[in-house]
Structures are given as C-alpha cells and as structure tokens.
Amino acid sequence: MSHPPLTYADIESAADTIRGRVRPVTLSALAPGTAPAGPDDPLDNGYRPVGEVLLAHEFEQHTGSFKARGALTFLAAHQATGTLPDAGVTIASGGNAGLACAWAAQQLGVRATVFLPETAPPVKIAKLRGYGAQIHLAGREYAEALAACEDFAAATGALASHAYAHPLIAAGAGTLLEEIVAQVPDLDTVVVAVGGGGLFAGVATAARKHGVHTVAVEPEHCRALNAAVEAREPVDVSVDSVASDSLGARRAWQGALDAALHDSVSSVLVSDPQIVAAREALWNRHGTAVEHGAATALAALLAPAPHGYRPRQGEKVVVVLCGANTDPSDLTPPGPTPDAA
Known part of the structure; x- marks a missing residue:
C-alpha cells in the first residue's frame, strides 16, 4: 500500500499528539574507555571518539523501545478520525513493534492481536502477554508473520498496523530527534540503527530540517536500507545477524529509502562481533543492558x-x-573499572 511521503509537518503533528503520553528521552555522555583496546578485540585498537558523544536513552521509553512513539501516534490518529474498527488493531512484529502496539492499544482501550515469528525472544512474548494482547506465532521470519497478520486483518476487519512502513509510525519515531535537538541545539550528527526504516525515516526527516547529519547503521548481513540505496529501490535481502530480532527486515520501506537519498545521510555497515562487543x-x-539492535548504532563509532x-x-x-x-544473562559481569578501588 502506498502512502503520502513523510514530511516534517507530520512529525510536528505527532509531537502534539503524544506529548505528555511518552517519556521524554534523556541523554548521557559516552564514558571514557567505552571502546576496549587489544589486538583480539573486534573493536578498533585503542580508538576513542574525538568528538563529543552522547547516548540517547530511548531504551527507557514505555515498552522498552522507541516503537511506543509511533504506535501511539498511529492509533490515536485513527481513533480521532473514527477509523478504528471494533475488531481492534493487528500487527506483525519481531517483538518491539508488537509490544508498542499492544501498549498503545491498552492505553486507548483497544483490542490488539500480535503476530510474531517463532524466533521472537521469550522476554518479548512475556511482555506482550502482560499488555493483554492476543499472540500468534507464525513462521521463522518477519515476512511469514506479516503474511499471517494480513490474512487475519482481511478476515476480521481489524486495522492493520505495521512495524515500520507507515508515515504515522515514522512521524512518531521522528519526535525523538525533536527532543534531542531541544537538549542539544548545536547537534551535528545523530547515529541510529536501521531495520525496516521507520525510526530512521522519522529521525532523518527531522534531522534534515535542523541541518543535522544522520548516520544509518545496519548489520552487514541484515542490510535492507543499504541495499536499497545501492539499487535505488527497495530490494529483498538475506537476514542473518545477531540483531535480526529487531533489525531483521527483509526489505526496507520506500519512505526510508526516500529519506536516505540525501547528502545529509550516510550508510554504515558493522559486523556481528562489533555489535556484540559494543x-x-x-x-x-x-x-x-540493551538489545543487539541498539548496540548496532554504537558499534559504528567503535568499529575499526x-x-x-x-x-x-x-x-x-x-x-x-x-x-x-x-535477556541480559549472556552479558558477562563487569569487572573493576580503572576508577575502582
């Protein structure tokens, strides 16, 4: 389905819609020595960023990801226009978008049905149940879950939401950049991980308005946007990355490609070992403790x-x-820092 192109006005409207309903993002400085040094490290040997690097804590958002912004924007807009059916909303998601949709539906008193791949992390499935969503597991990749979701929407009349490919979803995500610029008015660059491209499209659209450079980061074996930029059109890619549970889109959204085809955007690929190390x-x-998809963005600054x-x-x-x-159980306990006694 085609949609109108995403505009900065859409992001301004989304900010008005969700203001006071989402958690404003907080920022912190990247700690000295974050990049480990050593000949066997998958990160650069001794590299330290020379600029001022801040971390945007969007992992502290409702449902544990930025997706809450777009989901609330999407559902609130349909509720306001009377286009939200009695069957509620349905979405296919590797986890985060489903969580956000279920949370937003709960906030607005709407029924939510979520389709996930069978590979979705148990921690995300448990959280979905906590938001009262009906859950269906279908296939092993996002594309298979999406097909099942589309069949469900056609059969029940439920409103089909999307994990990323909709201007309302992207506009909600773009409100994050507005909050960042309000705190850092002289911002030069924003670095963001990319899956299907909803977050990237929203952030890059807002960033371009403010004269901010956007760095789009993807796993090298999960590179839907990078491949689309090369081909100048969305194309199917293989999905094989430690971060594929949140960045595992097989094809980038056209709106994300449109946002990427500007001089204000750079595309960067990083390896799985670099993501794990970040x-x-x-x-x-x-x-x-962040998911691998979140660490993908930082890996771009630390890669050799x-x-x-x-x-x-x-x-x-x-x-x-x-x-x-x-699941933080695979993170090794931190050792003493140089400042420790």
Whole structure:
C-alpha cells in the first residue's frame, strides 16, 4: 500500500499528539574507555571518539523501545478520525513493534492481536502477554508473520498496523530527534540503527530540517536500507545477524529509502562481533543492558577503520540506543573499572 511521503509537518503533528503520553528521552555522555583496546578485540585498537558523544536513552521509553512513539501516534490518529474498527488493531512484529502496539492499544482501550515469528525472544512474548494482547506465532521470519497478520486483518476487519512502513509510525519515531535537538541545539550528527526504516525515516526527516547529519547503521548481513540505496529501490535481502530480532527486515520501506537519498545521510555497515562487543562495552562501562539492535548504532563509532563512522574533531554526536528488550544473562559481569578501588 502506498502512502503520502513523510514530511516534517507530520512529525510536528505527532509531537502534539503524544506529548505528555511518552517519556521524554534523556541523554548521557559516552564514558571514557567505552571502546576496549587489544589486538583480539573486534573493536578498533585503542580508538576513542574525538568528538563529543552522547547516548540517547530511548531504551527507557514505555515498552522498552522507541516503537511506543509511533504506535501511539498511529492509533490515536485513527481513533480521532473514527477509523478504528471494533475488531481492534493487528500487527506483525519481531517483538518491539508488537509490544508498542499492544501498549498503545491498552492505553486507548483497544483490542490488539500480535503476530510474531517463532524466533521472537521469550522476554518479548512475556511482555506482550502482560499488555493483554492476543499472540500468534507464525513462521521463522518477519515476512511469514506479516503474511499471517494480513490474512487475519482481511478476515476480521481489524486495522492493520505495521512495524515500520507507515508515515504515522515514522512521524512518531521522528519526535525523538525533536527532543534531542531541544537538549542539544548545536547537534551535528545523530547515529541510529536501521531495520525496516521507520525510526530512521522519522529521525532523518527531522534531522534534515535542523541541518543535522544522520548516520544509518545496519548489520552487514541484515542490510535492507543499504541495499536499497545501492539499487535505488527497495530490494529483498538475506537476514542473518545477531540483531535480526529487531533489525531483521527483509526489505526496507520506500519512505526510508526516500529519506536516505540525501547528502545529509550516510550508510554504515558493522559486523556481528562489533555489535556484540559494543553491547558488552555499554554493559561494562555504563551498566546498561540493551538489545543487539541498539548496540548496532554504537558499534559504528567503535568499529575499526576504514569501517564505521569517525566523528571529526569537536563534532557533537548523539547515538540513539533504541531498545532494551533483551535477556541480559549472556552479558558477562563487569569487572573493576580503572576508577575502582
């Protein structure tokens, strides 16, 4: 289904819709020594960012990810226009979008039915049940869950939401950048992980309005947007990454590609070992347990040259940590820091 192109006015409208209903994002400085050094590390040997790097704690948002912004924007808009059916809303999701949709539906008194791949993390399934959603597992990839969701919507009349491919969803996500710029008015660059492209499209659209550079980061074996930019059209890609539970879109949204085809956007790929190491670094230096999709953004700053993204001297950068719906049991206990007694 085609939609009108995403505009900055859409993001302004979304900000009005969800103001006071979502948690404003908080920022913190990247701790010194976050990038580990050593010949066997998958991160750059001794590299330290030369710019000022801040972390956006969007993993603290309702439902544990940025998705709450778009889901609430989407449902509130349909409720306001009387286009929300009695059958409620349905969505296919690897987890985070489903959680957000279920939460937003609960907030607005709407029924939610969520379709997930069988590979969805148990922690996300448990949280979905906590929001009162009806859950269906279908297939092993997002595309299979989406097909089952579409069949359900056709049979029941439920409003079909989407994990990322809708201007209302992207506009809600773009409100995050508005909050960041309000706190960092001289922001130079925002770094964001990309799956299907809803967060990226919203953030990049708002960033372009403010003259901010956007760095779109993807796993090298889960690169729907990067491949679309190369082909100048959305194309199917393979999905094989440690971050595929949240970034595992097989095809990028056209709206995301439109946002990416600007000089204000850079596309960066990182490896799974770099993603894992960035996640460990956040845990060891910040005590922050994020999902691999969130760590993907930070991995771009820590990956060895010529890969990743290198801030210039004095550049002010915000890295979006977009979600924390993860099982932290695979994180090693942090050892003593240099400041420890």
